[in-house]
Every structure is written in structure tokens, then in C-alpha cells.
Amino acid sequence: MEHYNMNLTLKVWRQQNAQSQGQFETYQVKDISSEMSFLEMFDVLNEQLISEGKEPITFDHDCREGICGACSMFIDGQPHGPWSETTTCQLHMRQYKNGDTIVVEPWRAKAFPVIKDLMVDRSAFDRIIQAGGYISVNTGNAQDANCLPIAKDKADESFAAAACIGCGACVAACKNASAMLFLSAKVAHLALLPQGEPERRSRVMNMVEQHDKEGFGACTNTMACEAECPKAISILNIRRLNAEYIGAVSSGRD
């Protein structure tokens, strides 16, 4: 693909802290390379702001290779921007043309309060994991390989659910700010494996309870989460979560 440079107008949400009122600020960036990632474009903008003596824009980022789930921008109405199965760091500027205007907002959810600018507090996800997204095993020597036979389809399905990077795009995309896709991925990947069996019932009950306590909404099955998930986590996991929930409720065990 041919390389080109572009000038862009950015409308970015600026907010001093969780308490303050935020507002959109408009910035112009020049000579952005089509080979840059979206975050590199933000780096250029921040350098520009620093040289002008202004405060740079705060945004989450870490690995910048699409696997950590830190980056979290809501770009022109879509979490992680217009490319499917892509995180913001893997969105590249060849998506845009010279003269484009891009609106960048933080994830919006009661359970994800804004910390500053585009950075939100996603610790609610950590607390959901703490409520049950683990297995209890005795430590000691590593077990023999293959001593726990797991069917290939189960292993594949579990692995696909475990691909969730906990970025929160599902919450950002959901009209109810529900975290069902995240929650279901975390429940499903353990529910499919024998290692997850001992805490199977209590896990789903505790994690759903924590999900609700954090202030996430209920699921309407609009499937916006699946469409926006950078790891293409399937809503079949939500189906499994619901079945696990019904199983746990009707088994009567806590």
C-alpha cells in the first residue's frame, strides 16, 4: 500500500479528573504518516501539546501489539475504531484520508469512571475475576502432561473464550453498559475444563453478583459486544453463562 501523509482534525475528550466536568477540545495534527498506528498519531499530538506548553492527553496503552487490552479509545462511535477484531493500537492511519475529522471519547459506563481524559478505571473487571474467575489447585510438582484428557472441541472453545483481553470494548459498545461478554468469557473458559469443575457453581453465582454490584447493566442480546470485540469473543459464551447460571440456581449448591 502506498504511503502518504495527512492532516487531521481531532476532537478529543479532555477531563481533569473524575470529579471535574469534561469537554471536547479540537486539535489539528499535520503530516501524519499512513503507516502510523492510531496511538502513534496520539504520541505525535502529545509531543505537539508538550512543545506548546500544554498538558498532554492521558490515554491507556501498554503492549501496542494488540494483546494486552490496555488501549481503550471510543473512536467515531466505535470502541477501538472502525476495524473489526482490532485494538486501537493496531488500528493504522491508512484508514483515514487527508482532512478527516476524528472524534475520540473514553469508554462510557457507570462502572468505568473516567480517571483523566481518555483513561477510565477498569478495576471493576479485576473484582469480577477475584469473585470467582480462578481455580484452586494444590501446588507441587507439575502434573504429567495429558493426565487430564480434554476433548479437542472443548479445549478449542475454552481457548477461544480465554482469548478475552479484558479491554472493556464490550461494555463500551453495549447500550446497557453490560459486561456480559467479558463475564461470560471468564466463566466459560473455566466451565469447559475439568480444572474448573470444583468451583463451577459458586463461580458463576459470585461473578454475576459482582458484575451487578459494580454497576454494569443487564444483557439485551443486541450482539453489539461480539461485533466490537477485538478478540471476536462469541456471544455463544453468554449462552453458556446463562446455562451455567440456571444450572447453579437449580442445583441448590452455593
Place this chain on the structure above:
Amino acid sequence: MNWKQAFTSSIGKKLVMALTGVFLILFLIVHCYVNALVFLEWFGPLGRGYKAYEGAAHFLGSNPLTRIAEIGLLAGIILHIVQGLMLFFDNKTKRPVDYNVHPGNKSSKWYSRSMGLLGTLILLFLVLHLYHFWVPNRYQQLVTGHEKDLYLLMELTFKDLWVVIVYILGCISLAYHLLHGFWSAFQTLGLSTKKYTGLLRCVGTVYSIVIPLIFIAMPLSFYLGLLPDAETARAATQTLAH
């Protein structure tokens, strides 16, 4: 985990919606079947549809079992409405600061995001519908012990063009509500597995189109005079063999 907790969590509330939803889906099949009997007028001697419809309606209206089931139906509808409205308003509070740019239809269907609105339209239609048929029929039954001639009631009600239009709009709202709701109920109940999700989507789509279309055909047929009037049909039933 007690039952109260089980049905008040975010998933529990959805289970209430799904269970009552499936119940209402089943009811619609019975309702549609009984009312569609009027169309037998097109498939046989004059009066055949009238007779079949009046017979079935009278059987349901005078049978103590179906009268008890009617209470269950009312409870199901009320539960579906109340829980639906509670979920709608509760979910609205989960994003206190809204986005400046909305995703629109990029990632989801408009009707899947509009179940609250579509449900409210159906509720408004339902109030009018009960006022047209259920209330006067039950009232007369209570006072005189006899039900109304429902075929005649349909004929008279659907003489007004605005009533026909409102019924058509109500059925279109129902169609879109079902187009999402049918599959969604099975997803919530944990039954829309990889193997069955395609089948459920397919059956759901067919159901959501066919049932409302049959319902729309009734006011339309009466208004356009495609069905014989009640008097002629009733008179003809006298000559029909039993």
C-alpha cells in the same frame, strides 16, 4: 442462593423476560389459530368460517380451564411488561454520561436496541385491543351469561379505517419485537447453542413474519369486505350440515 436472588440478578431478570416471553409466544399461536378460523370462509361453503370461529371462541370463553389459564396469561403479560420496563429504566442508568457519537446500526440491529419502545407500542395497542374485544365480551358474559357474537364485533370494529391502521401498526411493532425477542429468549434460557442457534433464528424469523401477517389479514379483510358479513354468514350456518 435462594429463588428471590436467582430472579433478581441481571441474568435472573432476563430469565423472567424470557420465560414470560416464551409463554406469550405460545399464547399467540393459539390466539392466531382461533382467529384465523374466520378465513375458512374462503375455503368452503358460506358460513363455514363463522361457525368454526364462533365455536372455538365459545369453547374457550365458556370453558373453566381456559378461564383459569386466562388469569395466568394476564399475570404473564403483566410480569413481562413490569419487568421489561424496570430493566429498561435500570439499564438506562448504567451509562450516566452518553457518547457524543453513537454507533447506530454498525454493530447491532435497530429493533434489538428498541425492545422497550416496541414493547410500549404493543402495550398501547393491547389496551385498545382489549377495549375493543375482551372487555365488552366479558362484560356481556358477566351480565347476561352469553358471549357476544365475536365475528360481528370484528366486522363492526374494523369498519373504521383508523382502527385498521392502528391494528396494522400494532402488528408491525409486534413483528419487530418478535424478530429479536424470539431468539433472544432462547439465548437467555441458555438453549441457543452453536448447533441450534441457526434453527432458532430461522424459526423465529418465520414466526415473526407469519403470525403478525395473519393478524393483519383480519382487520384488512373485514375492512375491504373480503369476508361475508356476520348476518349472512350466520344465516348460512343454519343450512350447513353438522
